[in-house]
Amino acid sequence: xxxxxxxxxxxxxIMEEVHFYTVFNNQVxxxxxxxxKYTNYDTINRLGKTLLYKNKINKNDSLEVFIYIKxxxxxxxxxxxxxxxxxxxxxxxxxxxxxxxxxxxxSLSIYYLFLWLLTPYKEYLYYVAFAFTMTIWSFYINxxxxxxxxNFFIGPYVNSFIYLFPVWIMLFFKAVFPKNVIPRxxxxxxxxxxxxxxxxxxxxxIGLTPLIPHISVSTYGIFFYLLGMIAxxxxxxxxVVKKIPYSKNFLLAFSMNFICSIVSILFYLGKVPYxxxxxxxxxxxxxxxxxxxxxxLTAKLRExxxxxxxxxQIAREKDLKIKTMNDTLSFISHxxxxxLSQINSAxxxxxxxxxxxxxxxxxxxxxxxxxxxxxxMSNTIDDFKSLYCENNESKDIFYLKDSIRSAISNLEHSLxxxxxxxxxxxxxxxxxxxxxxxxxxxxxxxxxNARDALVLNNIEKARIFIVLxxxxxxxxIEIEDNANGINKDxxxxxxxxxxxxxxxxxxxxxxxxxxxxxxxxxxxxxxxxFSENNGSTFQIVLPYNQx
Numbered sequence: 107x108x109x110x111x112x113x114x115x116x117x118x119x120i121m122e123e124v125h126f127y128t129v130f131n132n133q134v135x136x137x138x139x140x141x142x143k144y145t146n147y148d149t150i151n152r153l154g155k156t157l158l159y160k161n162k163i164n165k166n167d168s169l170e171v172f173i174y175i176k177x178x179x180x181x182x183x184x185x186x187x188x189x190x191x192x193x194x195x196x197x198x199x200x201x202x203x204x205x206x207x208x209x210x211x212x213s214l215s216i217y218y219l220f221l222w223l224l225t226p227y228k229e230y231l232y233y234v235a236f237a238f239t240m241t242i243w244s245f246y247i248n249x250x251x252x253x254x255x256x257n258f259f260i261g262p263y264v265n266s267f268i269y270l271f272p273v274w275i276m277l278f279f280k281a282v283f284p285k286n287v288i289p290r291x292x293x294x295x296x297x298x299x300x301x302x303x304x305x306x307x308x309x310x311x312i313g314l315t316p317l318i319p320h321i322s323v324s325t326y327g328i329f330f331y332l333l334g335m336i337a338x339x340x341x342x343x344x345x346v347v348k349k350i351p352y353s354k355n356f357l358l359a360f361s362m363n364f365i366c367s368i369v370s371i372l373f374y375l376g377k378v379p380y381x382x383x384x385x386x387x388x389x390x391x392x393x394x395x396x397x398x399x400x401x402x403l404t405a406k407l408r409e410x411x412x413x414x415x416x417x418x419q420i421a422r423e424k425d426l427k428i429k430t431m432n433d434t435l436s437f438i439s440h441x442x443x444x445x446l447s448q449i450n451s452a453x454x455x456x457x458x459x460x461x462x463x464x465x466x467x468x469x470x471x472x473x474x475x476x477x478x479x480x481x482x483m484s485n486t487i488d489d490f491k492s493l494y495c496e497n498n499e500s501k502d503i504f505y506l507k508d509s510i511r512s513a514i515s516n517l518e519h520s521l522x523x524x525x526x527x528x529x530x531x532x533x534x535x536x537x538x539x540x541x542x543x544x545x546x547x548x549x550x551x552x553x554x555n556a557r558d559a560l561v562l563n564n565i566e567k568a569r570i571f572i573v574l575x576x577x578x579x580x581x582x583i584e585i586e587d588n589a590n591g592i593n594k595d596x597x598x599x600x601x602x603x604x605x606x607x608x609x610x611x612x613x614x615x616x617x618x619x620x621x622x623x624x625x626x627x628x629x630x631x632x633x634x635x636f637s638e639n640n641g642s643t644f645q646i647v648l649p650y651n652q653x
Contacts, residue, residue: 113159113171114193116184116200118143118152119252119261125174126159136161147258154256155249156197180374182385203386204248207393211241214396218403228281229403233396236274240392243267248389262314269307271392272334273300275360278399279338282406288350292341299334306330332371335364352402359398366391448520452476504542506574506581506648507532512542513549514572517557524561525568532574536581538648544624548633551617552585552644559589559642580631581650588641597637 118124122143128136140149141157151158161169175181186196215237222230246264251257276296285293342360345353370387372378510532521528553570560568571586592600601622625631631648
């Protein structure tokens with residue numbers, strides 16, 4: 107019986123020539139010297155980055171195979187031995203990790219490239235350059251170009267990338283930690299190293315031409331690579347000690363790549379044995395670093411967006427306050443117009459009664475009405491000052507029924523004078539935590555609007571129906587009138603500033619707008635409006651017993 111035995115020698119992309127010699131009983135019985143990287147790289151026994159060498163062995167015999175390898179750089183290889191299926195399975199398994207890690211790095215590069223195109227952040231550009239450089243060089247050094255692209259000649263150009271790793275990381279570092287965050291001396295050190303490395307890259311590419319002698323990566327590359335990496339590591343440790351934001355994230359990410367780079371260099375120098383970790387050390391470290399740096403970028407971007415949102419919110423609030431201060435006089439004028447008119451009417455009656463010397467009870471009633479109206483006017487100013495000016499007005503728990511009755515008392519004489527009936531149903535137990543004047547002011551705005559609508563439409567048997575009830579975990583105040591409802595074209599606009607249906611009577615259109623602001627911003631509730639042909643209903647929903 108004879109058995110077929112295969113040797114598989116991988117990573118031939120770094121080798122110039124490979125010869126196989128089979129020896130039996132001290133005699134060379136088979137030779138394969140066909141493969142040469144420059145003159146005959148596409149031999150019949152090549153499979154991607156692997157050479158296959160077949161022997162037939164007689165039963166109970168043994169053969170020796172000698173392999174001659176010529177290369178300019180350090181030699182590292184994977185060697186498999188067995189039948190054809192076993193050898194092919196081992197070759198395929200050896201490439202899985204390369205594809206996974208390279209795919210992850212390439213995906214991160216593409217993702218952050220799109221982010222950089224959409225945003226002006228330099229960090230994204232340097233991250234893309236770092237991840238892409240790591241992808242290309244690792245793909246080459248681990249045989250990806252030879253295995254999948256059948257390219258054996260890209261090596262001299264891709265080897266320059268070993269210089270560029272620290273360059274992109276230093277530029278990324280400078281973008282994440284600008285001069286106003288860390289001392290300027292750190293930036294000067296990094297700038298000097300970047301300049302030296304870029305100069306070496308230029309000389310290296312010139313060395314690929316006949317103009318000057320070839321500059322070997324194996325001789326100079328490791329030195330400048332380590333110089334840049336050690337500089338970054340030293341500065342990273344320093345800023346961690348200074349507790350600079352994101353410094354720990356950066357140091358952790360960079361340290362992983364630095365450790366793996368040292369392992370990889372020791373492997374290429376023959377100081378550590380070959381295994382899957384030492385062989386793929388740079389690629390593993392680069393992938394881990396890329397993932398951790400992407401987390402850093404995400405956290406930093408999130409903070410930037412939060413700061414921008416806060417700034418926009420402050421600007422909106424400032425604009426609102428300025429606008430409100432400009433509108434306050436118009437609003438106060440709107441709020442005071444009707445009470446002042448009633449005061450004038452009351453004064454006229456007093457003048458007439460005094461002239462005719464009638465019973466003093468009428469005078470006392472009108473004086474009481476004047477007192478109530480002026481009190482309402484004063485409270486209006488105080489309430490809106492408390493809404494838009496910083497003050498120390500204290501909050502407290504109070505019964506909502508008291509707020510409703512207080513608002514009604516301010517308008518009681520006006521409602522009676524216009525023959526408007528009140529129908530009130532209150533849940534006496536409902537409480538609220540806040541400023542009671544806020545609730546009163548809102549109710550006055552809605553009740554005033556209801557009264558004006560009833561008077562304007564000349565409603566017979568005019569009625570306002572007020573209900574206070576508990577719905578789920580909310581206290582609900584409903585104010586309903588029978589003033590023929592709100593025009594469908596207007597109902598979606600009534601809470602907008604300056605919108606009014608009472609322009610002829612001097613309305614400013616700020617009442618319901620201000621009421622909505624108080625409810626939503628200060629009381630954390632909401633206000634709804636419903637309208638039918640016979641009338642409209644305003645519903646105020648407040649969190650029940652907030653404390």
